Every structure is written in C-alpha cells, then in structure tokens.
Amino acid sequence: MRELDASLAQVxxxxxxxxxxxxxxxxxxxxxxxxxxxxxxxxxxxxxDVLTQRGPGAALIDRPLLPQVNAPFMPEALRARFRRLxxxxxxxxxxxxxxxxxxxxxxxxxxxxDWLPDAKxxxxxxxxxxxxxWIRADARTVAPSEDDITAxxxxxxxxxxxxxxxxxxxxxxxxxxxxxxxxxxxAEPAERRLRLIELLDNRxxxxxxxxxxxxxxxxSDRVRARARTFLAxxxxxxxxxxxxxxxxxxxxxxxxxxxxxxxxxRFAALKTPAQHQRRHELTQIVSLAELAAALGVTEMxxxxxxxxxxxxxxxxxxxxxxxxxxxxxxxxxENLIRIREAPLGVLLPLTTRLTMEERTALAxxxxxxxxxxxEATLALVGDQLGGVPLSALTAAPSFGALGPNxxxxxxxxxxxxRNAMGILEQVLPRIxxxxxxxxATTLIAQITGWGLSPAEPLLDMLHFNAALIPxxxx
Amino acid sequence: xxxxxxxIEAMAPxxxxxxxxxxxxxxxxxxxxxxxxxxxxxxxxxxGANPYxxxxxxxxxxxxxxxxxxxFPCKHALALMWMFVDDSxxxxxxxxxxxxxxxxxxxxxxxxxxxxxSAEPKSIALAQEETAKPADPAAEARKQASAAKxxxxxxxxVRAGLDDLDIWLADQLRGGLTVFVNEPGERCRRIAARxxxxxxxxxxxxxxxxxxxxxxxxxxxxxxAVIMEFGKxxxxxxxxxxxxxxxxxxxEVVSSExxxxxxxxxxxxxxxxxxxxxxxxxxxxxDGLVSQATWLLQLDAQTPRFALLLDFFPASAGKRGAxxxxxxxxxxxxxxxxxxxxxxxxxxxxxxxxxxxAWPAPPSNPLAAYAAFKLEAPWRIEAPLLLPQGxxxxxxxxxxxxxxxxxxxxxxxxxxxxxxxxxxxxxxxALWDGARLGMIAAQSNWGRIDxxx
Numbered sequence: 001m002r003e004l005d006a007s008l009a010q011v012x013x014x015x016x017x018x019x020x021x022x023x024x025x026x027x028x029x030x031x032x033x034x035x036x037x038x039x040x041x042x043x044x045x046x047x048x049d050v051l052t053q054r055g056p057g058a059a060l061i062d063r064p065l066l067p068q069v070n071a072p073f074m075p076e077a078l079r080a081r082f083r084r085l086x087x088x089x090x091x092x093x094x095x096x097x098x099x100x101x102x103x104x105x106x107x108x109x110x111x112x113x114d115w116l117p118d119a120k121x122x123x124x125x126x127x128x129x130x131x132x133x134w135i136r137a138d139a140r141t142v143a144p145s146e147d148d149i150t151a152x153x154x155x156x157x158x159x160x161x162x163x164x165x166x167x168x169x170x171x172x173x174x175x176x177x178x179x180x181x182x183x184x185x186x187a188e189p190a191e192r193r194l195r196l197i198e199l200l201d202n203r204x205x206x207x208x209x210x211x212x213x214x215x216x217x218x219x220s221d222r223v224r225a226r227a228r229t230f231l232a233x234x235x236x237x238x239x240x241x242x243x244x245x246x247x248x249x250x251x252x253x254x255x256x257x258x259x260x261x262x263x264x265x266r267f268a269a270l271k272t273p274a275q276h277q278r279r280h281e282l283t284q285i286v287s288l289a290e291l292a293a294a295l296g297v298t299e300m301x302x303x304x305x306x307x308x309x310x311x312x313x314x315x316x317x318x319x320x321x322x323x324x325x326x327x328x329x330x331x332x333x334e335n336l337i338r339i340r341e342a343p344l345g346v347l348l349p350l351t352t353r354l355t356m357e358e359r360t361a362l363a364x365x366x367x368x369x370x371x372x373x374x375e376a377t378l379a380l381v382g383d384q385l386g387g388v389p390l391s392a393l394t395a396a397p398s399f400g401a402l403g404p405n406x407x408x409x410x411x412x413x414x415x416x417x418r419n420a421m422g423i424l425e426q427v428l429p430r431i432x433x434x435x436x437x438x439x440a441t442t443l444i445a446q447i448t449g450w451g452l453s454p455a456e457p458l459l460d461m462l463h464f465n466a467a468l469i470p471x472x473x474x
Numbered sequence: 475x476x477x478x479x480x481x482i483e484a485m486a487p488x489x490x491x492x493x494x495x496x497x498x499x500x501x502x503x504x505x506x507x508x509x510x511x512x513x514x515x516x517x518x519x520x521x522g523a524n525p526y527x528x529x530x531x532x533x534x535x536x537x538x539x540x541x542x543x544x545x546f547p548c549k550h551a552l553a554l555m556w557m558f559v560d561d562s563x564x565x566x567x568x569x570x571x572x573x574x575x576x577x578x579x580x581x582x583x584x585x586x587x588x589x590x591x592s593a594e595p596k597s598i599a600l601a602q603e604e605t606a607k608p609a610d611p612a613a614e615a616r617k618q619a620s621a622a623k624x625x626x627x628x629x630x631x632v633r634a635g636l637d638d639l640d641i642w643l644a645d646q647l648r649g650g651l652t653v654f655v656n657e658p659g660e661r662c663r664r665i666a667a668r669x670x671x672x673x674x675x676x677x678x679x680x681x682x683x684x685x686x687x688x689x690x691x692x693x694x695x696x697x698x699a700v701i702m703e704f705g706k707x708x709x710x711x712x713x714x715x716x717x718x719x720x721x722x723x724x725x726e727v728v729s730s731e732x733x734x735x736x737x738x739x740x741x742x743x744x745x746x747x748x749x750x751x752x753x754x755x756x757x758x759x760x761d762g763l764v765s766q767a768t769w770l771l772q773l774d775a776q777t778p779r780f781a782l783l784l785d786f787f788p789a790s791a792g793k794r795g796a797x798x799x800x801x802x803x804x805x806x807x808x809x810x811x812x813x814x815x816x817x818x819x820x821x822x823x824x825x826x827x828x829x830x831x832a833w834p835a836p837p838s839n840p841l842a843a844y845a846a847f848k849l850e851a852p853w854r855i856e857a858p859l860l861l862p863q864g865x866x867x868x869x870x871x872x873x874x875x876x877x878x879x880x881x882x883x884x885x886x887x888x889x890x891x892x893x894x895x896x897x898x899x900x901x902x903x904a905l906w907d908g909a910r911l912g913m914i915a916a917q918s919n920w921g922r923i924d925x926x927x
Contacts, residue, residue: 045705060867066896102866
C-alpha cells in the first residue's frame with residue numbers, strides 16, 4: 001500500500017505542475033494505458049477512491065457514553081410534538097426552558113435525541129445533571145458514588161451532581177449540607193464558590209449565620225456580597241449604615257388610612273436626574289433592615305403600602321427580595337397583590353423566594369391579575385408548571401377575550417384576523433404550559449367548539465399537556 | 475363555503491386542470507386518504523418518485539400540495555376534493571399527521587382562493603369526457619417516430635460534446651491542477667454550458683456542481699478530489715461511447731427516464747418488501763433546481779439493499795414539504811431504474827407496514843462493499859453503506875470520524891448531533907464518496923438517531 005501511495009503522490013505532483021504523469025505511473029498502469037493520459041487519471045481516481053483513505057490529523061477523543069437520567073422518557077408518541085414545540089416560533093421568544101420545566105414537573109425526561117442541554121444551560125433541571133456533565137466533558141476522576149454526598153466523598157460527584165445533591169440535602173438536612181459546603185467550598189474557584197454559597201438560600205436559618213459571617217474574609221467580592229445579603233435576611237445586616245442614612249434622606253414616610261394608619265414609603269420626585277440615579281444606586285446596595293433602621297421604622301412598616309411606579313420602587317422590591325426576611329418578603333408580595341395595580345413583573349424577584357409549593361398555590365391568584373397574555377404569570381410560576389386548574393383560568397379577566405379572538409381568527413376581516421392570531425400565538429402556548437392535565441383536555445374541547453381546528457398548531461402545547469399524563473412511578 | 479362540485483369547478487385554474495384531476499380519481503393512485511373534522515388529506519403517486527402530499531380544508535376550501543405545479547389549486551388538490559365530494563366515505567377518519575399540522579401552522583387563511591382563475595367556462599362533466607377519450611393510434615405512431623429521430627440526433631450531439639470534454643480535461647491537466655482548483659467555477663461553467671448545448675444535460679449538471687463539491691473540502695484535499703472527479707468523468711464518457719443506448723449511462727449523461735418509462739420497462743427490477751425511510755437530503759443546485767432525495771432501506775433483507783427516490787423541482791416553486799418522515803416504515807413495491815447496481819427507484823404501490831421488522835445485518839467490511847459497488851458503477855459519486863457497530867469520535871478541533879472496532883476511521887462530512895458522540899451505534903446508514911461519510915441515520919442504545927445533511 002505504501003508503494004501505491006508513493007506512486008499516487010508522484011502522479012499527483014506531475015498533474016499539479018501540469019506535466020505528463022505517465023512517467024511517474026507504476027509500470028503496470030503505464031503498460032495498461034499506453035500514452036493515454038486520461039486513461040491514467042481514470043485508474044488513479046479509482047485507486048484513490050477504493051484503496052486509500054486519509055486518517056485523522058490528530059488523536060480522536062473517545063467520549064464516554066451519554067449517561068442515563070433518573071426519570072422515564074416521555075412516551076414515544078409525544079416526541080414529534082415535543083420537537084415541534086421546541087422550535088422557536090417566528091418573532092416570538094423560545095419556550096424551551098418552560099417546556100423542559102413542564103415536562104420535568106410531569107415526571108418525565110426529554111429523549112436526548114430530541115433535546116440535550118447546552119453547556120451553558122445552568123437553568124436545566126437537576127434531573128439533567130448527568131447530561132450537563134457529559135456535555136461539558138466534566139469527567140470524574142473516580143467512580144461515581146452511590147451514597148449521599150458527604151465532605152469525604154465530595155470529589156466523587158461531578159460539579160453538576162454536587163450542586164444537585166447539596167440542594168437536595170439542604171432540603172432534608174440543612175446543617176449537614178452547610179457543613180459540607182463549609183468544608184469544601186474554600187478549595188473551589190470563586191465562581192463555583194458563589195454557586196455553593198447560593199445553595200444556602202434553600203432553608204436559610206440562624207444556624208448558617210456563623211459560616212456566612214466567616215465569608216466576610218472571602219477573596220471574591222461576589223461571594224462576600226452574597227453572604228451579606230443572606231445575613232441581612234437573617235436580620236444581621238451591616239456595613240451599609242452610612243449609605244442607608246443617605247438613602248433615607250432621599251425618601252419620605254407618610255401615613256395613610258383613616259382607621260388603620262399605615263406607613264407608605266414614598267420615592268418622591270427629586271430635583272435632578274443625577275439624584276435619581278444616585279437613589280437608584282443606593283437602593284441596589286443598601287439592605288432593607290438598615291434602611292428601616294435609618295428611617296426609624298420596622299421592616300414590616302416599610303412594605304405596608306408599596307409603590308411601584310418608579311424604577312427606584314422596583315429596585316426597592318428587589319432590595320426586599322434580596323435582603324428582607326421571609327416574613328417581610330411574603331408581606332410585600334401579599335400587599336402588592338392586594339392592591340391589584342402593580343404590574344406582575346414587579347413581583348418576580350419576590351416569588352423566587354417562595355417555596356415550590358407556595359408558587360404553585362399562588363398561580364391561580366396571579367392569573368386573576370394577568371391582564372394580557374399570561375407572560376408574567378408564566379415567569380412568576382417558575383418551574384411549577386402544569387398545575388393550574390381551569391377554574392382559575394376561566395375566572396381570569398383575560399380569559400374572556402379568548403373566545404372572541406378565536407372567532408376573529410376564523411373571520412373574514414384580514415386586520416382582525418391578523419391581530420387575533422397574534423394574540424392567540426402568545427396566549428395559547430402559555431395557557432398550555434400553565435394548566436393541569438385534565439383542564440388542558442377540557443379547554444381543547446371548548447376551543448375547538450369555538451371554531452379553531454383541532455389540527456391548529458396553536459393548540460400544540462395544549463395537546464401535549466393533555467397527552468402527557470403525570471408520571472406517578474415512585 | 476361548502477365543498478361541492480360547483481365549488482371545485484369555480485376554483486379550478488382552467489379546464490386543463492380539471493381534466494388532469496379527472497385522470498387522478500382512481501383509488502390506486504391514492505395510497506392514503508383520510509379526514510379529521512373539516513380537514514382532508516391524502517398522498518397521491520404522481521409523476522415524481524416521492525408521493526405528493528395533499529391537504530385541504532373543506533370549511534374554507536384552502537389546500538396545499540407538495541407537487542411543483544405553479545397552478546393553484548393543482549390537479550392533485552382538485553382531485554382530492556373531488557373524490558371527497560363524490561364519496562367522503564372513502565376517506566378514513568384518522569389522526570392528523572405532523573405534515574398536515576405543519577401546513578396548518580404556516581398557511582395564511584383567506585389567501586387560498588386562486589388569484590387569477592381563468593374566466594373561461596370550466597366543467598367537471600367535460601373533464602370526464604376528455605379523460606375517457608380513446609388514444610389515437612396514428613398519433614402514437616407519429617410520436618414514436620419523432621422520439622426515435624430525436625434520440626438519434628441526441629446521440630450525435632452528445633458524442634460531439636464528449637469529444638470537447640475530452641479536450642477540456644486534457645487542457646486542465648496540461649494547465650496544472652493547482653490552477654484548476656483555484657478557479658474551478660468559471661472553468662466548469664464553460665464546459666457545462668457546452669454540454670448543455672450538446673444535449674448532455676445530466677453530465678452538464680454534474681460538472682456544474684463539481685466546484686461546490688470541491689470547495690466543501692479543505693484546500694489540501696482538493697487536488698485529490700479533482701483527480702477523482704476527472705477520473706470518474708473519463709470512465710463515464712468511455713462507457714457511454716461504448717454503449718450509448720444503455721439506460722443507466724444515458725441517465726448519467728443525457729437525462730433520466732420518466733416514471734412511466736421505468737414502470738413500462740420490462741427490464742426494470744421490481745422489489746416488493748418492507749422499507750424504512752432513512753432520511754431525506756434536499757439541495758439546491760446551480761441550475762436552479764432543487765433535488766429531493768429520499769433514502770430507503772429494505773428491512774429484513776439478507777444483504778443491505780438501498781433505494782433512492784429522487785425528484786427535482788424548480789427552486790422558484792418554494793419550500794417543499796418532506797415526502798416522508800425519517801423512520802417511517804411501509805410495505806411497497808419499488809421499481810428500480812435499470813442499472814448495473816440499481817439504486818434509484820419509484821414506488822409502484824405502497825401500503826402500511828405490518829409486524830416487526832429489522833435492519834439487515836451490515837457487512838463486516840463496508841468499504842469492501844463500496845469497492846464492489848464501484849466495480850459495477852465506477853462513475854458514481856457516492857454510494858450508500860450500511861456500517862457495523864461503532865462509535866463516532868472527534869478530534870479536539872471538532873472534526874468527527876466514524877470508528878468501527880476494525881478498519882480505518884472515516885471522516886464525517888458534517889458535524890454529528892451531540893447525542894451521536896455519546897451513543898453506542900449498532901448499525902448506521904451513510905453515503906460514502908471516498909473521502910467523506912454523509913451519515914443519514916443510525917440505530918443506537920438511544921434508539922434511532924437522525925443526522926442532518
């Protein structure tokens with residue numbers, strides 16, 4: 001074979017230079033072709049085609065086999081629709097994250113032939129930790145541990161598995177989880193250290209205080225800042241007293257109500273844009289407890305009658321979500337929902353502090369406030385998708401527009417049809433993600449009764465929901 | 475709006491469309507006819523290799539067909555609606571397939587009425603009369619004589635064209651292949667134009683596509699690829715000169731037979747079996763045609779047998795829906811275009827697959843099978859292979875290779891889906907061209923894996 005390669009190389013070099021290759025050809029070929037150069041190229045081509053192959057220019061990397069995940073795959077019959085839903089609709093935001101969360105909430109995993117997380121998909125549910133590790137080529141150096149995570153076997157878990165295991169452990173044994181983090185976080189790089197500290201968000205308690213205080217000496221600004229917000233939630237704010245006093249001078253407290261005199265924190269207009277800018281910056285730095293102290297009121301009083309009209313007011317909600325105690329966060333959320341006028345997007349930082357069960361329970365009341373396309377509800381519900389009963393949806397003001405929009409979408413007026421289709425394209429997939437299984441079936445029947453074809457792709461998410469029976473295998 | 479015969483007459487673009495639709499009313503031409511609510515759909519075996527998929531909504535009389543006709547509605551849509559009006563019971567109630575849902579998602583409601591329906595009177599009754607007219611034997615004889623004369627003229631013209639191609643090839647060698655690989659586009663275009671004039675349209679198309687095949691390769695591989703392309707051209711030209719009436723060589727050099735020609739050819743091999751759709755490859759050619767290639771694999775066969783359903787349609791006809799879904803299985807009688815290693819085929823009849831079926835066992839050395847194929851048809855650019863158990867591995871740069879436990883690795887033409895790198899592949903179907911492996915589909919520990927073109 002080496003002789004053949006050498007001969008082909010000589011023949012090729014001759015043709016590259018524009019010379020006759022007959023003299024360079026192997027004797028047998030030369031004898032066969034005589035002076036026929038084109039016959040020689042036919043033989044050379046055939047030899048090159050079936051007798052030689054180029055090898056890799058560098059070493060080939062054998063990836064390990066993609067690991068299994070700990071959930072059943074969705075039924076085969078639903079995969080085609082799932083793939084269709086994954087395709088981002090034209091001019092609309094992708095529903096990939098919500099679709100994956102929805103499928104996970106129903107107890108299923110996506111088939112890897114249909115979806116695999118990207119290396120940057122930090123949002124991927126813990127279920128997919130083995131695939132994230134595989135995608136990131138985050139190979140373990142030792143065999144995986146079958147046991148629960150401990151400080152000793154910590155290295156036997158990949159990074160993604162570690163985070164998932166610690167998050168789960170934090171829910172059942174928060175002290176043990178903290179002790180592992182305390183023992184092993186220092187050896188991790190800053191970004192990962194931060195991610196580990198953030199796990200303390202799950203069941204944060206006074207028992208974590210000492211460890212959080214020790215992080216004041218951490219090398220990373222972001223780790224120190226995160227530790228401070230957690231301490232603030234526990235009522236141990238500190239370090240921004242002077243800034244809190246400055247902010248206190250830029251806001252006012254008023255009393256409202258005739259019988260129940262309640263406190264209202266006002267972000268009154270300031271003289272210059274620079275002052276507004278400064279107030280906004282301070283709102284992002286100062287903790288709720290320190291602001292309350294500077295104003296001489298309790299944290300609870302600051303959230304009694306919340307404002308939402310200004311950017312600073314939004315920043316105040318974020319401040320509360322970041323540094324307020326659980327009790328204050330729930331009070332502010334309740335107050336904002338009660339006044340019914342705040343845009344739902346304002347609530348988002350607060351709902352991230354709720355437990356999964358609280359978010360599920362909150363969904364029906366959020367839908368009542370969602371005046372348009374259920375976009376905000378979807379964001380507020382987070383990963384707790386597919387659990388809203390139809391009764392909650394039908395009571396929502398925006399549900400009333402669904403029937404007329406479907407009729408308009410099938411109507412003769414081009415403008416009305418376009419507008420209605422535009423609304424339905426946004427609303428129906430979101431409703432499909434929110435509703436529970438039985439409600440999805442009922443709503444499909446209702447919608448098709450209004451005139452929308454059952455084959456209409458706008459109903460894809462509802463059909464998917466209706467067909468994906470919750471997985472109950474323990 | 476209600477779907478009636480009068481409504482069909484009104485929407486038909488012209489009387490010719492109605493007459494053509496009338497000829498399609500035979501049940502045998504429609505392996506699939508189904509309905510769900512106001513939707514009706516079917517698959518019509520038209521003049522192409524792939525069946526046409528037709529869907530209509532009876533409520534607003536919108537319709538869509540995958541045929542390349544510029545008429546709207548086309549004869550297939552008219553025939554579907556006509557059959558439904560005449561006997562809706564022949565349309566089985568069915569689950570709405572994905573391709574129908576896809577059409578529903580993309581259609582613009584209200585835009586389905588023909589913009590310029592002919593004002594001339596159109597009649598279904600007249601269409602049925604025209605279809606029933608007997609053929610004129612004298613006209614048939616004249617037609618055959620004319621075709622024979624044309625074939626003789628074509629042979630003469632092609633021979634002259636191939637003489638020019640010989641000279642052109644020698645010129646490229648004399649000028650040096652380095653010069654050729656630096657400017658293949660203009661050089662190929664010139665000789666391709668000459669071959670079009672010489673009625674060697676198929677060969678012209680192949681040469682016209684050569685630059686894009688070359689430029690898809692890294693620079694250091696292009697000279698070898700040119701040698702391979704030129705060598706195959708020489709083999710093809712010489713084979714045609716020796717037997718210009720050979721149908722396979724005529725197809726490669728001049729043009730393909732029609733579907734009817736293949737069905738009427740007593741030498742065309744018929745194979746009745748269960749087939750799996752491996753995948754579809756669609757590419758737009760420089761001559762403005764889109765080629766739609768559907769690859770099939772015979773299931774339960776002793777040795778691997780592939781079939782290629784190949785259609786061409788103008789790019790200006792717009793995006794065309796896939797004829798099949800990858801992984802579909804059906805029972806069908808395929809008629810292969812006569813060839814030394816038959817590959818291209820048309821579907822003579824088709825029905826649903828019954829029972830369990832498996833891919834055939836792959837050869838232990840797929841490259842030996844490739845070499846055998848190339849002995850039969852050395853001018854072919856690529857050949858389908860069934861690969862045995864193996865893995866796909868990549869270099870650090872990302873270049874992916876097929877690796878079997880034995881034999882040299884084969885480089886993939888395009889990046890595989892991420893799952894393929896983590897799958898234990900038990901069998902795979904691919905196209906090999908001597909330098910790159912175009913994976914189509916694989917069976918693995920994760921089930922079927924489809925590869926993009």
